[in-house]
Amino acid sequence: MARIIGQRLTEPRHSIFPFSMNLKTREAIAAYLFLSPFLIFFAIFFVRATISSVGMSFYDWRLLRPTTPYVGLDNYIDLFSDPIWWSSVIHTIYFAVVTVLGTTIVGLLAAVAVTRPIHGQGFFRVLLYIPQLMSVGAMGLVWNWLLSTQFGVINYLLSFIGIRPINWLGDPNLVIPALSLATIWWTFGFPMLIFIAGLQGIPEHLYEAARIDGANGRQIFFRITLPLLRPTILFVTVTGIISHFQVFGQPYIITGGGGPGRSSWTVVIYLYQQAWVAYRMGFGAAVAVAIAAIMAVITAFQFLVISRRVEY
Amino acid sequence: MNFKQYSPYRNWGTYAVLAVLSAIVLFPLIITVSQSFMTNQEVNRWPPKILPTAPTVESYNTVLTQQDVRLDLWLRNSLLAAGGYTLAVLVICTPAAYAFARLRFPGNRLLFAILLVTIMIPGQVTLIPNFLLMRDLKWLDTFNALIFPGAANVFGVFLLRQFFMQIPQELEEAAVLDGAGYFGRFRHVILPLSTNAITALAIFVFLGHYNDLFWPIIVTSSLETRTLPVGLSIIQSSYAGQYRPMILAGVVLSTLPILIVYAIFQRRIIQGVTLTGMGGR
Known part of the structure; x- marks a missing residue:
């Protein structure tokens, strides 16, 4: 001063x-x-x-062609009648839901564990957050190898409990869960840290009162911790769905751009394919608008469902 | 009751959970490091080997000398682009956040409400028009394309505004009495008191950009302007077949800088995640 x-x-x-x-x-x-x-x-x-994106979606705008004729709603009509688009939507929702469930549960478990009165709290927090720091490039290369059918360590570990080698990245039914598994490993650290903050915000006297009333650990968790964490859970799931719905790097790298076939095409892979592989910019703009619309609906729905429950 | 709570025997369950979680987190990383010191033959073998019989740095030599693998260049590009982007975000967003937090002007509330709504709109919507703009500006395959399009970071404005509002008004009033203008108050009162929030924002903006894949894929095309994540995805598609240890060596080399930064700033990063609510993907 x-x-x-x-x-x-x-x-x-x-x-x-x-x-x-x-x-x-x-x-x-x-x-x-x-x-x-x-x-x-x-x-x-x-x-x-x-x-401009909304505007472009009404034109047949291709990157390598000089004319861009107005086509009205044709791009949207084409999009909504494309079965590949709808299967991409399903894959994306499947991936986002499984991943968010996984990261939320593992994150909460880890958060509860590291906020208990133990030695090395800080050490475990730092350690468990490490995967989150890797780039999707590095993480993708690691998991592409771990999930390999022939030489992968995941299949090796499973062989100890008598499970025969699984073709994780080659089986259309397993590829999305496999990508989710890798993503849960990679990103549970974020919900963990948010839950730690949430847990620290719960007043100690509530736990003391419950203990005096003779509540056991499980009762305390389900009757006190979980209800009071509801705003935190809302935050973690809403931000999780939003970010995992935009998944691109994992299929791009781990399954070589959405394979096998198109079994791990997500909506953003679909957008990439249309706009930067097929150079259909106008159609790609319609895809982007559709992605935004779906995400707005999902977010609104989540807020409605979670905020409607009775407040204690 | 209380002594029971704090005795080590009482917490064996917690330690067990943490041991399992730590093992799950570390196992893929250990395999990556360990197998990066193996030969091709040793890696392509069933059952897979956890530790190399004769550790070799051959794969590191290969990855660093390969003609079309330029880890050093890609790392430099990633650092420069992410650093430039972070600087741009701070220069653009800090003054805007100050105006929203402290200054009265017509449209303050309306403008802020509009920003709040736009945070709901996903980034994909802007990709195609911004890509075409980059092309028209001749910015494709340059750092400009990696730095400027995302520089108006709405989230950064929110975060800093929130933080600036908590700084006591009296400190600024004292500066006014001393004759400080708006810029003087911003520069000499607000900024010095906000280094924590600004550092936290800078770290996350930096990490987010460093790890971005989609935008760098579409706006860069030559080997010399690629960033690390894009480079790694190229290695994967061209070498995954035969040269697995080389790929793993690339992963180790590209992740090491981030882990070193993390080792130095771990407390700040951990606090920053909680403070900003950022770090999710």
Whole structure:
């Protein structure tokens, strides 16, 4: 503060602005100056792009063709009558639900374990968060190898309990669970940390009161911890569904772009294929709008379901 | 009751759970490191070997000398692009967050509400128009394309605004009495008091960009401008067949920098996740 005082006393006050300008106007001008870099970038790369995306979705716009004829709703009609799109939607929802269930349960389990009065709390938190730091590239290469049918360590471990080698990445019915498994390993650290914060926010006296009333550990968990964690669970599942619905890197790398066949095509892989492999930009824009619409519906639905329950 | 709660015997279940979880987390990493020191023949064998009989750094030599594998270059690109992006986000978002948190201007609430709604719109919607814009600006295959399109980070504005609002108003009033203008208050009062929040945001913006795959795939095309995740995906598609230890060596080399950063800043990162609610994918 001393530095500011010294500096400012020698300078004339409000030298930039004419004296007649009142404080309110000056504050507003200053505010818009502070905002202007953000607003410029936001306008160009978000507002313009979003509007343009919706606009483009009504044109047959292909990257390598000079003409872009207006086709009305044709792109959407094509999209909604494409069975590959719908199977991609199903794969994506399947993947997102399994992954969010897995990360939420494992994250909560880990959070409860590391908030108990034990030695090495901090050590375990740091350790269990490590996978989350890997890039999808690195994690993808690791799991592509671990899940290998012939030489994979996962199949090796399973062989000890008498399970014959499983073709994880080659079986259309197993590929999504396999990608989910890898993703749960990779991302449960985030819900874990959020749950730790949630658990620390529960007042200790509630536990003490329950113990005095003779409640056991399981009762305390299901009657006190879980209900009080509901806002945290809402946050973790909503953000989880939103981020896992946009899954791209895992199928792109682990199953070589959505294989076997199209068994692990997700909606973003579908978008990538249409816009950057087939160069159908107008159709791709319609895909992007459809993805946004689905995500809006899912989010609204989650908020409705979870907020409707009775408050204690 | 209480002594029971804190005795080590009482917590054996917790330790068991943590031991299992730690083993699950570490096992894939140990296999990766261990098999990266094996030869091709040793890796392609059933049952798989957990430890190399004669550890060799052959795969590391191969991955570092291969013509079309440029880990050093890709790492440099990733660091430069993520660093440039982080800087751009901070320069653009911090002043905007200050305006939203502390200044009265017509449209403050409306503008902020609009931003709140846009956070619900997924990034895919902007991909195609922004890609075409990059092409028209001749920015494809340059760092500009990796740095600027996402620089107006709405989430960053939210987070910093929230934090700036908690700083006592009196501190700024004292600066006003000393004759500080709006920029002086922002620069000398708000920024020095917010280093924690700004660092947390910077770490997550950096990590998020460092790990991004989709946008770098579509806007970069030459070997020299690729980022690490894109490079790794290329290694996978061209070498997965025969050169597995080399791929694993690539994973080790590309993950090591992040783990070193994590080892240094682990407390800050862990706190930052909780503070920002960021880090999910």
